[in-house]
Amino acid sequence: MTAPVATVLLVFGRGVTTIGEQFVLTPASAARVDAAIDYVHTHRDAFAAARAPLVVFTGGWAEASRGAPQPPEGSREGDLMLARAQAAGLAAHAELKLERRSRSTLENLLHTVEDGLLAGHAFGPGHPLGLVSHAWHLPRIRFLARKVLRLRGAGLLDVPATGGEPASNRERVVHVASRLWFLGVTDPARLRRRERAMVASLPRRAPG
Template sequence: MHADTLLVFGRGVTVVDGRYRLTPESLARVRAAVNHVEHGRPERIVFTGGWALADGPTGPPVGSREGDLMLAAARAAGVAPEVELLAETRSRSTLENLLHTVEERLLGERAFTSARPLGIVSHGWHLPRVRYLIGKILRLRGAALLDVPVAGGNVPLSERMLAVGSRLCFLGCADPATLRRRERLVTRLSKRA
């Protein structure tokens, strides 16, 4: 099965010789999206990622944020011009990837179903948390989501903690403002610990 719309989650940006570059994990996610295009020709790909919480309040300049760099890498890989490529570049976390994508209406007005699922591109260890957050924010579950997993990579300890923390922190909540407040609170508390 193939998805008409792909939502690609970033995995970081590094600075090399004063230039912003995607991490190998982010590039692997772009390659997975490009591979999906070659086999199924989606209509739209949305790349998500601004900068990490640890990178300060302003992050990289516009054009050098993760979503921008992923979009450029997909174009350089030869994604067909009829595939619409979009980037969400304000986010600093997986939760914000989704919230900003919705706020900016980057997914359009599409109804995602088991016959026309939303493709989610990330490492296999990240997909359970992504699915959980998509269920909260977009109310999509099960077959309305199509995993496009990126192979490889060990599960970072931080991901295990985030997966558990997300379920506890966001329990009983789906309101975007409340989700943001809770995430900020948990971030502040974890920095103090």
């Protein structure tokens, strides 16, 4: 039996940095864009009989939680990820959308839903939603996707990125904290309040 292919990919950012006065993707963010590009190209034959795949790049300015000033217009995570994908020619093979307001993984998912970026798409074991990030980040994304999107198990498909950053020890801490702070909570407003409280309780650095 052929494994299902994700026709919708949700790509999670991993921050921006500066080179001189120019804002650029961190190597980990760039690796996630490249993983999405590779996935679309690898499965191009599977998309031929259906409509073009959808790739949603999601990421705003996570560093805002640390008090850093926001980048200029067009230089948030989502903007830069979309630009990298367009430069690689992905727009010729997929529909590209972007979410650029979020400051965390939870907000990535909440804003994607609130902005209607997944409208018209239904997900399940035969039509999973592809999650593009590093392997060490994917368990927390799956946990939050279950709360925000009501998807779990085979309704989600991991598309792991490689390179750009080693496995994060902090991610394990944030994942465990998320499971505790978000226990029994699915309402978006309550999730946001719980996240603010969680971030305030952790050592200084916002979760990505």
